[in-house]
Amino acid sequence: MKLDGLKVAVLLTDGYEPSELTEPVAALREAGAEPTIISNHDGRITGKTDADVAAVDRTLDQVTSTEFEALLLPGGVKNPDTLRQDERAVRFVRETFEAGKPIAAICHAPWMLIEADVVRGRRVTSYPSLQTDLRNAGATWVDEEVVTDKGLVTSRRPADIPAFNAKMIEEFAEGTHDRTRADATTVATS
Numbered sequence: 001m002k003l004d005g006l007k008v009a010v011l012l013t014d015g016y017e018p019s020e021l022t023e024p025v026a027a028l029r030e031a032g033a034e035p036t037i038i039s040n041h042d043g044r045i046t047g048k049t050d051a052d053v054a055a056v057d058r059t060l061d062q063v064t065s066t067e068f069e070a071l072l073l074p075g076g077v078k079n080p081d082t083l084r085q086d087e088r089a090v091r092f093v094r095e096t097f098e099a100g101k102p103i104a105a106i107c108h109a110p111w112m113l114i115e116a117d118v119v120r121g122r123r124v125t126s127y128p129s130l131q132t133d134l135r136n137a138g139a140t141w142v143d144e145e146v147v148t149d150k151g152l153v154t155s156r157r158p159a160d161i162p163a164f165n166a167k168m169i170e171e172f173a174e175g176t177h178d179r180t181r182a183d184a185t186t187v188a189t190s
Contacts, residue, residue, distance in 0.1 A: 001173045003033035008172065009068040009096070010037045011089060011112075014045050015078025018052040019158045020106050024072055027165040033172065035072065038063055040086050048076060060088040065095035070172045075107025075127065084115035094118060100176035102151040104168040106161070110134060110154055123147055124154040151177030 008028055012021060028035045039045050039056040046053055065071075071093065073080065083089040094116040096103060105113055110126040111133065113119045120138030124147055131141040145160040146153065146167045153171050155164035171177075 001031060001169050003028065003031040003169065003172055006033040006070060006172060007068045008033050008035045008070045008072055009063070009065070009092070010035045010072045010074070011039075011083065011092060012037065012045065012054075012074050012076075012079050013039050013041070013082050014047075015076050015082065016045065016047050016052075016054075016074050017076035017079070017107055017158065018047040019161060020074040020076065020109075021047070021054060023161045024074065024104070024106070024165055024168060027169060028072070028172075031169050031173075033070075036063075036068070038092075040083060040089060060086070060092060063092075065092050065099065065101075068096070068101070069175070070101055071096045071103045072168070073103065073105040073109035073112050075105075075109045077108050080109045080111040084111050090115045097152075100151065100178060102153065102168075102171040102174065102177065104153040104155075104164065104171070106155040106164055107157055113137075113152075113154075118152075122152055123149045124152065125156050126154060127156055 025035050036057045042059050093112050097118040107127045114137040123140045134141045146155045146163040153167050
């Protein structure tokens with residue numbers, strides 16, 4: 001599947017899981033997408049160890065969600081836990097979701113989806129320790145390697161990256177998703 005020129009925001013900060021950044025970004029580039037690493041600070045960000053370093057392309061103060069066609073949220077524990085406390089990051093995720101743009105979140109990254117209040121009525125997965133948080137936020141949590149719900153792609157852990165990447169590429173290629181009908185259905189059946 002080709003993503004020629006698709007502009008993908010990759011939102012993360014210090015404490016990210018290296019494989020959940022490098023492997024999806026490599027898959028996006030191979031498919032022709034243009035990933036941009038966006039963080040809450042400029043310069044470099046470090047992963048779980050000081051040896052894992054990524055250069056920040058732009059900061060949250062330098063971008064808007066309208067500049068991008070899709071969003072990748074890598075995991076790690078510290079990364080999304082820090083970002084979910086930053087209103088700029090939360091707003092970026094919420095605006096991306098509300099615009100119907102596809103979002104891919106792996107491992108602990110669904111914390112960002114909870115904070116942005118976009119999982120209610122959605123079927124998702126995550127690292128198992130987040131299942132109660134996701135259920136409390138109104139999601140249906142399942143233990144599967146990758147789950148898709150109207151352009152929202154979630155996955156559990158680094159071992160699931162091949163399935164995650166394939167589904168992410170597929171959903172990103174589809175473009176925006178009409179989430180309004182899903183929301184109306186969810187409200188009507190609740």
